[in-house]
Amino acid sequence: MTARFKTTLYLLFPTVLLLLALCFPTACSSGVKEGLDVAVKSALPALFPALVLSRMLARSASQMRGRTALFLPLWIGLICGFPAPAAVVAELSKEGVFSRKQGEKMLFFCNCASPAFLILLCGQGLMGNTACGWFLWILQSFLSLFFFFLFFHNELKRPKEKTEKEQYRIPLTLLFSKALSEAVGTFLTVGATILFFSFFHALLCTIIPFSSPWDAILSLFWELTGGVSALSNLQKETAFPLCAAGVGFGGVAVYVQTLCVLEGSGLTGKHYLKGKLLFSLLLAIGAQIFQKCL
Numbered sequence: 379m380t381a382r383f384k385t386t387l388y389l390l391f392p393t394v395l396l397l398l399a400l401c402f403p404t405a406c407s408s409g410v411k412e413g414l415d416v417a418v419k420s421a422l423p424a425l426f427p428a429l430v431l432s433r434m435l436a437r438s439a440s441q442m443r444g445r446t447a448l449f450l451p452l453w454i455g456l457i458c459g460f461p462a463p464a465a466v467v468a469e470l471s472k473e474g475v476f477s478r479k480q481g482e483k484m485l486f487f488c489n490c491a492s493p494a495f496l497i498l499l500c501g502q503g504l505m506g507n508t509a510c511g512w513f514l515w516i517l518q519s520f521l522s523l524f525f526f527f528l529f530f531h532n533e534l535k536r537p538k539e540k541t542e543k544e545q546y547r548i549p550l551t552l553l554f555s556k557a558l559s560e561a562v563g564t565f566l567t568v569g570a571t572i573l574f575f576s577f578f579h580a581l582l583c584t585i586i587p588f589s590s591p592w593d594a595i596l597s598l599f600w601e602l603t604g605g606v607s608a609l610s611n612l613q614k615e616t617a618f619p620l621c622a623a624g625v626g627f628g629g630v631a632v633y634v635q636t637l638c639v640l641e642g643s644g645l646t647g648k649h650y651l652k653g654k655l656l657f658s659l660l661l662a663i664g665a666q667i668f669q670k671c672l
Contacts, residue, residue, distance in 0.1 A: 395578075402584050409580025413573040416604045420499070422569055428458035428492065429564050432466050433557035447475045448533060451488040452526050456519050459492025460628055461635045464650075465564055468643035480533075481645045486653035487525035489636060490518050491602070491625045499606055500621050505614055510668070514622055517664045521657060567638045571631040575600040595620060602629040615669065622665035626658030 399406045432454045447470060455463035464485060471481040493515045501511020527534070579600045583593060590611055598605025598620060605624055609617040633654070637647050 395581075398581055398585065399577075402581055405580045405584035406577055409577035410573055412580065412604065413576025413601070416576065416601070416607070417569045417572040420603050422565065425459070425462075425568060426561065426565050428462045429465065429561035430554075430557050432458050432462040433469070433560050434553050435466065448530055451484045452522060455488035455490050455522060457493065459495055460489045460632050461564065461568065461639050463488040463490070464636045465560075465639040468640050468645060471643040471645055478644050480530075481643065482649045483529045485636075485640075485645065485647070485650035486529070487522045487657075489628070489632075489650065489654075490522060490657070491515075491628070495603075496625065499603070500625065504606055504610055504621055505618055509672075510618060510665075513668050514625055514661065514665065517661060518625070518657070521660060525653070564635075564639055568635050571634050571638075572601055572603070575629075575631045575634075576604060579604075591616070598624040598629065599627075600629060601631040605629060618669050619662045619665045623658045623662035626656075626661035627654050 435450060435454065450470070451463050451467045454466050467476065467481050467484045467488065470476050471478065476484065491514075493511075496515045496518070497508050497511035499511075500514055501508040505511075579597055583596070588596060594605065594608040594612055597608040602624055606621055609621055609624075612620070633647065633651065636650060640647065
């Protein structure tokens with residue numbers, strides 16, 4: 379791909395999208411309203427506390443080395459959900475705790491859906507059975523732990539590094555204020571991506587009408603929260619594996635959110651995307667097997 383072609387594409391895409399938005403204002407308005415409803419009622423209320431607290435943990439660990447720092451993104455990924463783990467990896471990479479290679483290996487497995495999202499929205503909300511949500515979280519956690527020990531088993535064998543206690547004396551008020559300001563920026567980025575991809579999905583479906591299954595799948599591909607809600611129109615035998623695949627991938631919106639929080643850290647989303655595609659496949663297979671065992 380030549381530089382001239384890239385420049386033309388970067389100019390053409392937003393121009394065409396803007397013209398289409400002017401031609402279909404009703405679709406754009408409804409898409410943004412749906413995205414706003416998803417963001418305000420579902421995604422952001424659950425996400426903001428996790429963003430603040432995970433940033434506090436990251437800043438507390440920014441002077442650490444060795445095993446403690448290695449386990450932090452994994453722990454945040456298991457309990458907070460994306461994009462908080464990616465933000466922690468980016469912060470620790472900026473501080474020099476992780477090398478670029480270590481940071482990108484972390485992104486392969488740590489940026490996952492939160493247990494609350496899986497149990498309440500995917501399990502209880504979509505399937506009417508919290509066991510389905512618990513299964514997705516347990517399988518996702520197992521995969522994260524597996525790849526963590528696969529990628530970092532050599533680092534875990536090294537002797538624990540000694541650090542001076544003075545390094546950890548960071549005022550709690552300073553930790554909180556910095557974490558709060560950083561979380562607000564990520565918070566706005568997450569909300570903006572949800573609104574944009576909701577608008578984009580509504581515009582695309584207006585121009586090219588899709589049947590019910592494909593409309594739900596496309597919605598899941600763009601944005602996870604709205605996509606899972608759209609799967610409620612499908613039969614549960616089909617909805618659950620699709621939901622698992624969507625959870626593993628996270629949606630284009632989460633991918634963009636991740637790239638945004640990685641900005642300035644020197645990390646790329648190349649290995650992250652590979653991990654999300656692999657998680658999507660493995661979770662879908664696991665969900666299919668679990669459903670047959672019920």
